[in-house]
Structures are given as structure tokens and as C-alpha cells.
Amino acid sequence: MDTTGRISETTGKISLDHIYTRPDPRAxxxxxxDLDYNIPELAKPYFQRLIAEYREAHQVAVPTVLDIGCSYxxxxxxVKHGATMAELYDRYSGRDAHRHTRAALLNRDRELVDSxxxxxxxxxxxxxxxxxxxxxxxxxxxxxxxxxxxxxxGEPTDEQRAQLATTDLVISTGCLGYVTERTIxxxxxxxxxxxxxxxxxxxxxxxxxxxxxxxxxxxxxxxxSDGPFKQRRFATRQEQQSVLDRLSDVxxxxxxxxxxxxxxxxxxxxxxxx
Numbered sequence: 001m002d003t004t005g006r007i008s009e010t011t012g013k014i015s016l017d018h019i020y021t022r023p024d025p026r027a028x029x030x031x032x033x034d035l036d037y038n039i040p041e042l043a044k045p046y047f048q049r050l051i052a053e054y055r056e057a058h059q060v061a062v063p064t065v066l067d068i069g070c071s072y073x074x075x076x077x078x079v080k081h082g083a084t085m086a087e088l089y090d091r092y093s094g095r096d097a098h099r100h101t102r103a104a105l106l107n108r109d110r111e112l113v114d115s116x117x118x119x120x121x122x123x124x125x126x127x128x129x130x131x132x133x134x135x136x137x138x139x140x141x142x143x144x145x146x147x148x149x150x151x152x153x154g155e156p157t158d159e160q161r162a163q164l165a166t167t168d169l170v171i172s173t174g175c176l177g178y179v180t181e182r183t184i185x186x187x188x189x190x191x192x193x194x195x196x197x198x199x200x201x202x203x204x205x206x207x208x209x210x211x212x213x214x215x216x217x218x219x220x221x222x223x224x225s226d227g228p229f230k231q232r233r234f235a236t237r238q239e240q241q242s243v244l245d246r247l248s249d250v251x252x253x254x255x256x257x258x259x260x261x262x263x264x265x266x267x268x269x270x271x272x273x274x
Contacts, residue, residue, distance in 0.1 A: 043199075055121075069178075124142070129149070145163060152179060167196050171198070174201060203231065203264070229266070
């Protein structure tokens with residue numbers, strides 16, 4: 001497991017940026033498997049339920065979901081194509097994974113995508129700053145479209161705004177906190193008044209208030225749902241201590257949660273008011 005990244009002074013987390021920029025997902029899954037990363041699996045039934053509720057409420061047969069920080073299309077593989085995290089870990093970090101070429105991995109992924117009807121009638125659009133991860137997810141067929149952009153630091157292009165405007169639901173599993181209300185605001189603005197439903201899993205060390213306030217000003221009401229949810233184990237004791245310090249700063253009690261060695265996330269669901 002490669003967890004040699006430095007501790008971020010901003011977030012307290014060890015930097016794993018290198019696993020999101022490889023040509024295929026093997027480094028991603030090899031690293032995160034050892035940390036018991038499983039939040040997409042825990043998120044899956046909540047996303048499926050929200051998609052079903054949206055489909056019924058708006059009579060949209062095939063809703064479009066925007067996955068912020070989608071990396072290699074993991075949420076799409078789980079929610080749309082019925083994969084599990086255990087299956088993906090075996091696929092990309094199993095005993096023989098290193099023997100495959102990128103092309104061979106893609107061929108195997110396309111077989112998964114083409115093997116039957118999608119588990120959920122939905123279209124997935126991925127938003128990420130990693131062109132390599134997006135390219136893989138598109139070639140594999142996990143994603144139906146992609147927006148390669150960093151909306152923290154710049155406005156979307158006209159073409160990207162048009163893509164964002166097609167989305168009915170917006171989801172994320174762990175990137176909010178690094179991604180802030182700036183990105184959320186630009187996504188909402190791209191819809192020109194039509195408000196997509198949202199569901200975000202955000203680590204407890206990141207206050208959701210700035211995002212909730214931005215959404216409230218745009219016409220949303222937000223509810224915290226269930227949880228908390230285990231995201232992954234801490235990579236090092238230094239990472240754990242840094243996060244415990246951050247939790248103390250934001251007034252969150254880590255007892256029985258982060259103090260036991262795990263990152264924990266909360267789920268926030270935001271719908272248009274009324």
C-alpha cells in the first residue's frame with residue numbers, strides 16, 4: 001500500500017492524490033483496499049432510493065445523475081451496473097490484476113457493462129479534475145458522459161454548463177470538504193432555476209453549514225440522514241491525530257467514532273423547498 005503522501009495542513013488527511021491520476025484504477029483500489037474504504041457500498045442503497053423517488057415524483061424514466069469527484073466511475077459501476085466494492089477490489093487489486101494491460105482491464109469492464117440490463121435505469125455524468133480517471137470511466141462504459149473541470153477555481157465552459165444543466169440529481173461520496181460551496185453554486189447556476197436533488201456524504205470533520213447555506217439561498221432545504229457512515233481506516237497515527245485535532249476545532253465529538261481509528265461521514269439530502 002502506497003500511503004507515503006504528506007499530511008495536508010488544510011484537511012489533516014494524508015494526501016492520496018496520486019491514486020486518482022493513473023491510467024487505470026489499480027493503484028486506487030490497491031491502496032484503498034488496505035484501508036477498508038467502503039463508503040460507495042454504504043451509499044449505494046441511499047442513492048438508489050433517491051433516484052427512485054425522483055423518478056416517481058417527476059415522471060422521468062431515466063434520470064441523469066451528476067457524480068462530483070467521480071474518479072474512475074465507481075458510484076456508476078455500483079448504482080447503475082450492480083457491481084459491489086468487493087467485486088471491484090478483486091477486479092483491480094486481486095492476485096492477477098497486475099498481469100493485465102489497461103486494454104484488457106477495459107475489455108473486462110465492458111463485458112460487465114454489456115452483460116445485462118443496468119441494475120438501475122439511470123444515466124451517469126461524472127465531474128472530476130482528473131482527465132485520466134474520467135477517460136477510463138468513459139472507455140469502460142461506466143459513465144455516459146463526463147465534465148473534466150475544476151469548478152473550485154473556474155467557471156464551467158458553455159459546453160460544460162449545457163452538460164451540467166441536464167442533470168436531475170447530484171451526488172458525492174467524500175469529495176465535499178475539499179470541494180466547497182463554490183463548486184455546488186456553479187452547478188446550481190448552470191441549471192438556470194431548475195433545481196436538481198442532491199445527496200452528499202461528507203466527512204464529519206468538514207462543517208456542512210457553508211454548503212447548506214448556499215443551497216438554502218438557492219431554494220433548497222437540507223436534511224441530515226441516518227449515519228454516521230464508516231468511510232475508511234486512518235492510514236497512520238499521525239493522520240488520525242490530525243483529524244482528531246480538526247474535529248475538536250469544529251466541535252465534533254470523536255468518541256466511539258474517529259477515536260476508534262476510522263473516518264466517518266454524514267449524509268445530507270437536499271431537495272428544492274416545498
